[in-house]
Amino acid sequence: MNPTLVVLVLSSLAAAAAALGVLPLAARRTAPAVWFGWSNALAAGLMLGAAYALSEAGVEIAATPMAGGAVAGALLILWSHRASHTEELDLNRLGGGDADPVYGYQVLLVSFLHAASEGVAIGAAMAASLPLGVFLALVMAVHNVPEATVLSAVLASRGVTLPQAAALAVAVNGAQVLLAVATFAVVGAAPWLLPVTLGYAAGALVYLTLVELLPQSYRQAGATSIAVVTSLALGAMIALQGLLP
Amino acid sequence: MHPALTVFLYGAATAVSTGLGALPFALVRRISETTAAHANAVAAGLMLGASFGLAAEGTAHGAWQTFAGVNLGVVFILLTQRVLARHELSIGEVRGAGARRVLLMLVVMTVHSFAEGVAIGASFAGGMTLATLITVAIAVHNVPEGIAISAVLRPQGASIAACAGWSVFSSLPQPLMAVPAFLFVDAFRPALPYGVGFAAGAMVFMVFVELLPEALEHAGRAAVGLLVTLALVAMILFQAFL
Numbered sequence: 001m002n003p004t005l006v007v008l009v010l011s012s013l014a015a016a017a018a019a020l021g022v023l024p025l026a027a028r029r030t031a032p033a034v035w036f037g038w039s040n041a042l043a044a045g046l047m048l049g050a051a052y053a054l055s056e057a058g059v060e061i062a063a064t065p066m067a068g069g070a071v072a073g074a075l076l077i078l079w080s081h082r083a084s085h086t087e088e089l090d091l092n093r094l095g096g097g098d099a100d101p102v103y104g105y106q107v108l109l110v111s112f113l114h115a116a117s118e119g120v121a122i123g124a125a126m127a128a129s130l131p132l133g134v135f136l137a138l139v140m141a142v143h144n145v146p147e148a149t150v151l152s153a154v155l156a157s158r159g160v161t162l163p164q165a166a167a168l169a170v171a172v173n174g175a176q177v178l179l180a181v182a183t184f185a186v187v188g189a190a191p192w193l194l195p196v197t198l199g200y201a202a203g204a205l206v207y208l209t210l211v212e213l214l215p216q217s218y219r220q221a222g223a224t225s226i227a228v229v230t231s232l233a234l235g236a237m238i239a240l241q242g243l244l245p
Numbered sequence: 246m247h248p249a250l251t252v253f254l255y256g257a258a259t260a261v262s263t264g265l266g267a268l269p270f271a272l273v274r275r276i277s278e279t280t281a282a283h284a285n286a287v288a289a290g291l292m293l294g295a296s297f298g299l300a301a302e303g304t305a306h307g308a309w310q311t312f313a314g315v316n317l318g319v320v321f322i323l324l325t326q327r328v329l330a331r332h333e334l335s336i337g338e339v340r341g342a343g344a345r346r347v348l349l350m351l352v353v354m355t356v357h358s359f360a361e362g363v364a365i366g367a368s369f370a371g372g373m374t375l376a377t378l379i380t381v382a383i384a385v386h387n388v389p390e391g392i393a394i395s396a397v398l399r400p401q402g403a404s405i406a407a408c409a410g411w412s413v414f415s416s417l418p419q420p421l422m423a424v425p426a427f428l429f430v431d432a433f434r435p436a437l438p439y440g441v442g443f444a445a446g447a448m449v450f451m452v453f454v455e456l457l458p459e460a461l462e463h464a465g466r467a468a469v470g471l472l473v474t475l476a477l478v479a480m481i482l483f484q485a486f487l
Contacts, residue, residue: 052297055481063485067478074474078467087467203474210470214453215461224326227453228319235315235446242304242311 004184007126010134011119011180014141015173019166021148025156036092036153037221039146041229044213046143048230049237050121050136051205056241057128058198069199074207076200077113081211086110092150092216104158111151111172114208118143119176121201123183127194131244139237144173150216252427256365256420260358262384263416266391267408270399281400282464286472288393289456293473294480295357295390296445296452302364303441306434314442319450321443325352326454343401346455350397353451354390354415360444362419363433366426387416389480397456 024035058066081087086106093103118140126133151172152165160168187193217226273280303311329345391412398408426433460469 048293052300055297056301059481059485063482067482070478070481071475074471078471081467088465199478203478206474206477207470210457210473211466214457215466218458218461223454223458224323227450228323230453231319231446231450232316234449235312235319235442238300238304238315238445239308239312242300242308 003126003188004181006130007123007133007180007184008177010126010137011122011140011177014122014137014144015115015170015176017141018144018148018169018173021145021150021169022152022162022166024149025152025165026162034221034225036150037217037219037226038229039149040092040213040217040220041226042146042233043143044209044217045230045233046139046237047205047209047213048234049241050139050143051202051209052234052238053132053135053139053241053244054121054125054198054202054205057125057132058195058202061128061198062195065195066199066202069196069201070203070206072196073117073200073203073205077117077204077207077211080113081110084109087211090216091212092154092220107151107154108172110212112175114212115173115175116179117201117204117208118173119179120183120197121205122176122180124187124194124197124201126180126184127187127191128198135240135244140176144169144176249424249428252366253420253424256362256423259365259384259387260413260416260419263387263391263394263412264409265388266393266412267395267399267405269392270395270408271405273399278463282460282462283468283472284396284400285456285460286464286469287476288396289452289460290473290476291389291393291480292448292452292456294477294484295386296448297477297481298484299357299360299441299445299448303438303445307438310438311442311445314439314444315446315449317439318443318446318448321356322349322353322447322450322454325349346459347398347401347403349451349455350394351411351415353447354394355418357444357448358416358418359422360440362422363426363437363440365419366423366428366430366433386484387419389483390416 055066055070058069084106086109089106089110091107091110122133122136122140125136148166148169151169152160152162155165155168156162183197187197214226214230300311300315303314326345326349329348391409394412394415395403395408398411399405403411457469457473460473
């Protein structure tokens with residue numbers, strides 16, 4: 001199969017996995033806050049694990065361009081949050097009569113930036129090697145599920161039906177597919193960009209974990225349970241990365 | 246000189262170099278709550294980077310053994326936290342939650358040095374010609390670990406000398422473990438992935454349970470995110486060239 005097609009299929013599957021995120025809400029309409037916390041913590045551990053795999057791959061090729069890319073990745077997200085005034089945005093605000101459309105747009109914009117960075121991660125990993133690419137696509141697929149649980153709970157609390165919430169969660173991750181294919185194509189055309197791009201994705205994922213996932217989760221569940229979930233998810237990712245050929 | 250003595254002396258030198266991590270804090274006069282939060286964020290990034298390095302070394306010897314070690318490290322710190330929570334602590338002027346964080350940090354960093362000591366000893370067994378190179382690498386790598394320790398101790402009112410002293414103390418297990426690991430390398434080698442996994446798990450857990458919640462409470466998200474990312478990248482770069 002054409003490698004670009006493989007990237008398209010795998011990143012689409014990862015994006016589609018987000019639809020599974022509504023299932024916990026189908027079981028229980030009003031999700032308790034600790035579910036959010038643990039979902040965010042699980043997503044955080046997986047993100048950091050992905051960043052670990054990307055940085056290891058980048059260091060193996062060229063450490064300094066990797067590091068430069070990582071700094072650029074964190075700074076670009078920082079700048080786009082600042083430019084859109086979403087730096088301290090609470091992404092998990094449940095609706096209670098506030099039908100503020102600005103908040104809805106901000107959540108969608110931030111989710112788009114988040115998914116775009118994940119797409120760069122999949123595309124760069126694919127360009128590095130097929131096993132790493134498949135691994136990253138799988139990690140992102142699993143990671144998209146708890147993330148979509150949080151997003152659809154926010155949407156459901158504003159009267160969005162669950163099928164619509166599932167569709168929106170997948171649609172937001174469309175940025176993942178787009179950026180995965182574009183990154184793969186660009187790095188394929190200019191291979192010297194590979195370590196920079198791997199670093200860029202790693203830096204962006206680490207930064208996003210710290211500013212979006214963890215601050216929310218500490219408020220929703222105690223630090224101890226968050227630390228257990230995040231550490232074990234990260235540990236499992238490290239072990240799986242070690243098993244890659 | 247007996248090779249084991251050489252290993253011990255080299256290990257001791259690397260332990261002393263950890264104390265250098267306290268020096269940058271001599272330049273900082275007044276430590277506000279925000280500065281302390283920023284220092285915690287830097288410590289968190291350095292410890293995540295160190296854990297990444299240990300994890301890479303562990304998985305090279307056995308991925309599942311490393312994962313088992315990570316789990317043990319998490320459980321160990323959880324239990325230590327429980328024990329510390331039951332006692333009313335005070336270290337010098339520091340009391341309560343601050344004292345618990347300082348003590349936990351020292352336990353984590355000291356325990357992680359045991360695993361590093363084993364790693365040093367086992368790598369020495371690969372041939373004494375590389376010994377100097379490895380020692381210099383470990384010694385330099387200990388400096389940011391001293392920075393991480395001082396970043397947690399200093400805002401709680403510890404003096405520069407105390408920061409340096411405790412940093413050196415946390416690295417003492419390195420020479421102590423390096424010697425038996427060097428002498429009985431075949432017995433220690435299977436334990437290596439468990440050991441480094443344990444060290445990585447303990448440090449990662451400390452980052453998520455103490456350092457990041459503390460940092461996020463007193464500083465903006467963007468500052469914490471940027472400092473952690475920069476420190477992590479610096480540590481990865483550092484390890485790549487040593």
